[in-house]
Amino acid sequence: MLTSTTDVAVVGAGIVGLATAYELTRAGASVTVYEAGAPGGGQSAGDARIFRHAHADARLAGFVARSRAIWREWSDTFGTELVSPDGAVALGPAVESRMQVLRTLADVTVRPLDAAELRARLPLLAPYDGPAMLDETGGAIRTRAAVTRLSAALGDALVRDHVLTLRRTASGTVEVRTGTRRGTHAYVVVCAGLGTAPLAHGIGLSLPVQVSAHVRVTFAVREAPPRRLATLQDSSGAFGEEGVYAAPVPDNSRYGVGLAASVPVNDDGRSIDPAALDALATRAADYVRVALPGLDPTPVGHVHCWVTTLPWGDDGVAVWEDDGIAFVAGHNLYKQAPALGVELAALAMTGTLADELRPAARLGRD
Structure with a gap:
């Protein structure tokens, strides 16, 4: 069995784990990142994500604004665009309240959209005359570029292996046992998506996560890709669904569409009904036919993934810390x-954690 010793172990090489490891290396720590599959291949999979500031919880909106500044720094450091400049469009009755929250934040620019500018920002959309807003500093996250650049920056710190157990040792370190190795570390940060709660359970910590499955469906743009294409959040119900999000791939030739709905797990806690996923994909295609006539409603791709949510809201996030091991959980x-990477690196290095990330703060509550 191989052995290794570094200052900090990060379990999971999704975007949060990669960000945490990157910040740790920048702070001078030695790091091992354990990942069973390809980096960014689990809950971070896909070609794009929405960057938006709009949240019901003003604290979370502020936290996201901090993150946007770091995305800009990363883009400069890596020499590549990591968030598109085309903005994030939101539709529906919550627009006014979201704008009131966001107008209190520095470096966040939001404003209402009339029908003409909405058409210019989102030419794929059917005619719509309800409440709409533009988050000018939102956009589509270039997910593959972000994962590739962060992974390259970490180099040999990435270890391809599945973590089986965590255990505190008599010397005060934490043992990480995988299929082929045993590592000892001064601190461990677990950002393992679906695997986070089971690893926490192994050390006697119960995380109140709810597990479900989700599908995002990709559709081709019918004509030449538009030069500018915003992301979309639609809670209006005007097109038959009250919870839809969508984002373009980097060349704007395809648009990924997902519903806020997800599929519960079966009694075994791990498997799901594939027919239920098919039903969600069908609903997404039906929405596209009505709301996004600029897309061909025949799917050209799917991303299936697990999601973990917290009891206080769909955007809830928290960090649990227990004697040298931290666990982060949440959705979106x-x-x-x-x-999050900055905060988790600080926790591992100094033992300090922002109060808003502690479970009692219920960050991201509805």
């Missing part, structure tokens, strides 16, 4: 990853 974390 991609856009938050840079700021």
Whole structure:
């Protein structure tokens, strides 16, 4: 069995784990990142994510604004665009309240959209005359570019292996046992998506996560890709669904569409009904036929993934810390990853954690 010793272990090489490891290396720590599959291949999979500031919880909106600044820094450091400049469009009755929250934040520019500018920003959309807003500093996250650049920066710190157990040792370190190796570390940060709660359970910590499955469906743009294409959040119900999100791939030739709905797990806690996923994909295609006539409603791709949510809200996020091991859980974390990485690295290095990330704060509550 191979052995290794580094200052900090990060379990999971999704975007949050990669961001955490990157910040740790920048702070001078030695790091091992354990990942069973390809980096960014689990809950971080896909070609794009929405970057948006709009949240019901003003604290979360502020945290996301911190993250946006770091996305800009990363883009400069890596020499590549990581968030598109085309903005994030939101439709529906919550627009006014979201704008009131966001107008209190520095470096966030939001404003209402009339029908003409909405058409210019989102030429794929059917005619719509309800409440609409533009988050000018939102956009589509270039997910593959982000994962590729962060992984390259970490180099040999990435270890392809599945973590089986965590255990505290008599010397005060934490043992990480995988299929082929045993590592000892001064601190461990677990950002393992579906695997986070089971690893926490192994050390006697119960995380109140709810697990479900989700599908995002990709559709081709019918004509030449538009030069500018915003992301979309639609809670209007005007086109038959009250919870839809969508984002373009980097060349704007395809648009990924997902519903806020997800599929519960079966009694075994791990498997799901594939017919239920098919039903969600069909609903997404039906929405496209009505709402996005600029897309061909025949799917050209699917991303299936697990999601973990917390009891206080669909955007809830928290960090649990227990004697040298931290666990982060939540949903819609991609856009938050840079700021989460900074906070988790600080926790591993100094033992300090922002109060808003503690479970009692219920960050991201509805």
